[in-house]
Amino acid sequence: MSDVTVRQLAEVVGIPLDRLLAQLGDAGLEKNDADAVLSDVEKLKLLTFLRHSHGRGQGELGEPKRVTLQRRTVSELRQGKIPGKGVKTISVEVRKKRTYVKRSELPELSEQRLEAEKARLALEEQQRREQELLEAQRAQEEARRKAEEEERRRREEAERAAEEQRRREEQARLEEQRQREEAEARRLAEEQAQAAAPPAAEPPRKAKAKPSAPPRPVPIPAAVRPELVAEAEETRRGKKKAAGERGKPHDEDLQELEELRGKPKKRKLKLTKAPPPEVRHGFEKPTGPIVREVTVPQSITVSDLAQRMSVKATEVIKTLMGMGVMATINQVLDQDTAVLVVEELGHKAIPQVENVLEAEIMATMNLAAQAKQAPRAPVVTIMGHVDHGKTSLLDYIRKSRVAAGEAGGITQHIGAYQVKTSHGAVTFLDTPGHAAFTAMRARGAKVTDIVVLVVAADDGVMPQTREAIEHARAANVPLVVAINKIDKPDADPERVKQELVALQVVPEEWGGDTQFVNVSAKTGEGIEALLDAILVQAEVLELKAPYDIPATGVVLESKLEKGRGPVADILVQAGQLRKGDFILCGMEFGRVRAMFNENGKPVKEAGPSTPVEVLGLSGAPNAGDEFIVVADERKAREIALSREERLRSSKLAAQQATKLQDVFSRMESSGETVDLNVVIKADVQGSLEALRGALTELSTDKVKVKVIGGGVGGISETDANLALASNAIIIGFNVRADPGARRLIEERGIDVHYYSIIYEAIDEVKKSISGLLEPEYKEQIVGNAEVRDVFRHPKFGAIAGCMVTEGQVRRNLPIRVLRDNVVIFEGQLDSLRRFKEDVMEVKAGMECGIGIKNFNDVKIGDQIEVYEKVLVQR
Template sequence: MSKVRIYELAKELNVQSKELIELLASEFGIEVKNHMSAIEDEEAELIKDLIEEEKNKEKEKRESLVDEYEEMLNDSIKVKKNRNKNKNREESVSDEQENSSGEVVIEMEDTITVKELSEMLKMPSIEVIKELMFMGVMAAINAEIDIATVEKLAEKLADRLTVLVVRKEEKVIEKDTMDEEDEADLVKRPPVVTVMGHVDHGKTSLLDAIRSAKVTEGEAGGITQHIGAYMAEVNGEMVTFLDTPGHEAFTAMRARGAQVTDIVVLVVAADDGIMPQTKEAINHCKAANVPIVVAINKIDKPGANIDRVKQELAEEGVLVEDWGGDVASVPVSAKTRQGLDDLLEMILLTSEMLEAKANPNREAKGTVIEAKLDKGRGAVASLLVQNGTLHVGDSILVGNTYGRIRAMFDHKGKNVKEAGPSVPVEILGLSEVPVSGDKFEVVKDEKTARNMAEERKEAAKSAYLNTNKVSLEDLYSQIQEGKVKELSIIVKADVQGSVQALSQSLEKLSTDAVKVRVIHGAVGAISETDVTLAAASNAIIIGFNVRPDSNAVAIAEKEKVDMETYRIIYDAIDDVKAAMIGMLEPEYKEVVLGTAEVRQTYKISSVGTVAGCYVTSGKVVRNESVRVVRDGIVIFDGALSSLKRFKDDAKEVAQNYECGLTIEKFNDIKEGDIIEAYTMEEIKPSSL
């Protein structure tokens, strides 16, 4: 009689050896010592039959439980039907007639909850759940099912009900532009003006001069700073001034698609001329395509030179009207208020040319200017209404948050009930603090606003995960797919000559497939402002002999902005060129894994020379490259063909262990040779 080992039988029956040994002892009185022991074939067959019988019993028990559960479910449905039969007899009959004769249209997006589906089908939720269970779909009342499952359920219910499943058009979460309005409904609205310029060129002084001259003193005070915007009356017409003169806030709003500004007042000091932040402000205005009114400030100072300012503006591509251009310029003095009325009139004239209009007789839409969390009042947001009229009590959706307006204050701090187009207001009642630059819109109720806010949060999360900022490494593939037609670059260098040379060289690389455009070039370190502009314009930053500051690095990582620095101008040009033609190759780095010393060699006719080695450092890994070093000289570089520990193949052998190895296409191994194992790691370029 042949015998079978315990561990082989256990493996065949898919049970633990320990359990099999216990079963042998209890059922047959066979005592075995361990899993290496053997039993007769006949005993093994009896064990197999016994285990098979136990499995069949378990299967029957599970099937019985399922049948019992279905029976209980059917009984509960019958009890519920009988309970409500008399009460809803007439309604049931009418619904049945309607279902039998009419057609139920299920309008849904990608998914729908079981509860919503049962309401549309006018069927009890438990009955829909039962039908889904019979289809093999286990779903609770609040579970979501996809459109394919609903279509299958509709086919199953075809004998009782005609169900038509229609997919809803996907909701547009964000709109870049206002809804189209009927021209007859549009009325003139106050222009929205932002003041920009270099530090200490008199932006704040100019705003203060306008405020004190055109807004009642005492009412404006700290209120205007608090709300972030205010309105002034000029020749009987209102003008809205945004008290966010910094270009960073302006760019942040543009980066989020919130174009709130109609006109930019560019302040340039007559005694100082064009400075770095002035250039940045000009570039922001050009990128946003916003009309500029130049205010040449400090004309009362001894060193003022208006003509020099106009010349420097022309060099930056801003040609004023006096020099044959189309940009209005007004000499002013914030200190003496000279030319202040002329500046305000020029703003009104520019706004008339823009024909800024809006429809006040519709639900409000606009943008968040500022937002903060107040200890006593909760989330407080300063809004600029761009279209429609905002009322106290309106339910609004603001970016990824929502709320119902409990109170509203104007730029003077007075309680107001409504606000029309171009009117800045401060509101209370939001669930969370929104982000500056977020858009808001009025919706029908707070529940709708909450649901839409949740949808936007999910969409924002997906969009962030799928962010695909332009980088040189993937530029070529994006060009091929038609995603990129223009490569925007920001150039920063240590001297102005380098900025001009690098900018001109990069722009000469333009081809029919892609145009290279330097949107900003300046002297100095790569700053936070540069990264913000790059994020807003989807641009790449190239630094020559300069470094980014810590804030710029942090924001670049957060915004996924490609930022690289160079010390050789041709390297920057070559990298951009290589990226454009899809030739930016990855780099490879050699990593030494370990070394082994050959202690003894064996010659085997069918194999070749086998080296008996001792691993002295690191590890030796199979399928990796090795080099043979003899007396400090590399005599061969190849790959391992085998690696063993004793008689078994080994994936790797660590330090202080012995091993045997053979080298592919090399048999001249001698005692004392050093086998150095290494690998080549690919370093994918993450930027330029």
């Protein structure tokens, strides 16, 4: 490149001269004249400067990292003609400047784009793999569907071919049989014709003729009736005789035989002659009635009794009506009545001894009780008030003892688990509290050996704490008190001990027999001491169980799981339960297909005090049902069906509560001391203490009154469960039962007595003990109404706008006003209106206005109870 001047370079490049001079000055070239000459070295230096200024340095290959482009565009705008001036033209210059930076020079953007590109490629790869997997699954499904379709089509073709082959064989057989019969008929016709023809001249003898065999009887199909066969034979013989006389072919005979072997004629024929022995059927009328041996259980329905005697149920009902008993087909008969019915119908009745199979089970358990016993782990239930730390204490013990070495903690599968300590094992029942504890005991299952009572050190004794103590005492289970939350600043364990002493729970250091342990479920303080206290109490109880016998125990919980079927959580109490054993759980039976421990791991055997999860039962048993290992499945099924039939036929509850009027009869029948257990609920603490003291003093040498539970407030479902489990009666003083408790009381027949005067309660209990109960007027609740709103009336005062929830409200009956299930007023109705009309009664589900005489303090949410007094004969 030759040397050029600054002016020439500006013209070649296309930039203004002054700008080029400024760039030369910035590049370090002192060129102030437009005619100054630029050498190649100077031009290269200028180019290098411009590259550095635009691209901020160069790469290794000399490529710019930044490029700046400038573009100038000149255009013209023309306006319309202006009078006197012509067309006006305006020049417009547009300058654009863009800078492009190399992507690799942006670290953040390049890294983000690289990560985005990697993510995009990974997503595309994942989508591609999923698409390939989906296509493979589709192809596999299509191949499976085609294979199934081909198999089904091949199976149908094979069935059609087999059916066609059977049809052809049947047709061939029938055709062959028809040909044989036709040949036989022709032969018989020819023989008859020869026998009926006149004698001809005797031909010369060539040889001695053999005597002809007697004609064989024509085979007749079994479907032909005997009377048809007899008449056809008679007709055939007459026709053959006539035809022999005329010498004509016997076509009528052939037609008659064809009709007999095909479809019989649709005409009624009379039997004129007994059929031959070859076609007579094998049924013979019995010469005498069949006498059956009928096993009669303790109770049986009419339909089942008729089925066992193989007679219709109407015959049994007719026999019962002849005996003066009106019964239906589903009515249950006792054993004596059923025996009389069986004998009346001519059968032999065998009375079944009750519980024969159960006696075998009891004999097995008695043998097991005599086996060698060894120490077992104690079974512990934790009880206490809400929010006192029961769950936290269980969680800490579980995490520190059971979950040691388990990745991710423990997964609870069953409602019980074992804790391993240096001195032995402890089994904890994960129950929701004393309600489940008592409900299980009410079903007859004594599971718990020790109760741990949890009391918060900052809260003290609460109502549910008292209830837990009463439930533990009613079950005769020892207590271990755990004073929790001692890590809090306001914790006062000494105050808790003083409050428990008032409930007759005395610590050992104060001269009592109850162990007290200070613990903290948050920090873990005292947990070791609590486990040691439980083990010490277990040593005092000397808990033992046999090991080398068939396993027995109790069902803690059961459920139905999808894919696994009935699953039962059981606690082994004696013996060894092994995989493959046949077990009987209440009315369910089955074989142990699999067993799992509390961690969900399969086990092959379980010993006493070990909780396991069992699969393989025929159904989900009830919680509290006892289980036992039996010899074979047949015996287990037989016992389970017997229990189910007995439960269905009797429709009796498993356990009935004590009635107050039965105390004297129980005392006379037993001849020993009778315990009358009582649960007292009152409106205030003073009434509760007065009733407790007065009833306890009524004890005599024959009857001992024991107040096993009490409290302030309405009768709850927990109180009903306690009375049911302890065979007790409930006395409500100015309180009522809540809906859950009323439902349980009605279902299980618990004896409940309501009183408003303390002397009436004391006198009635005293009379029941003395056996001097007279006919009384018993209160019967007619209806309940709930106050929804309160209005003010100038004449009647406060008017309660009510919704009748149960029964009916009658105007002329006495009423009580209850607030939180506690009686606050007793009196009469002043007015009862529906809309604007006075009415005598309002039924359930309707609204009404109620005015109460001499009471204006009614509030929203109160209950108005309407009752009447009914004469009851004792």
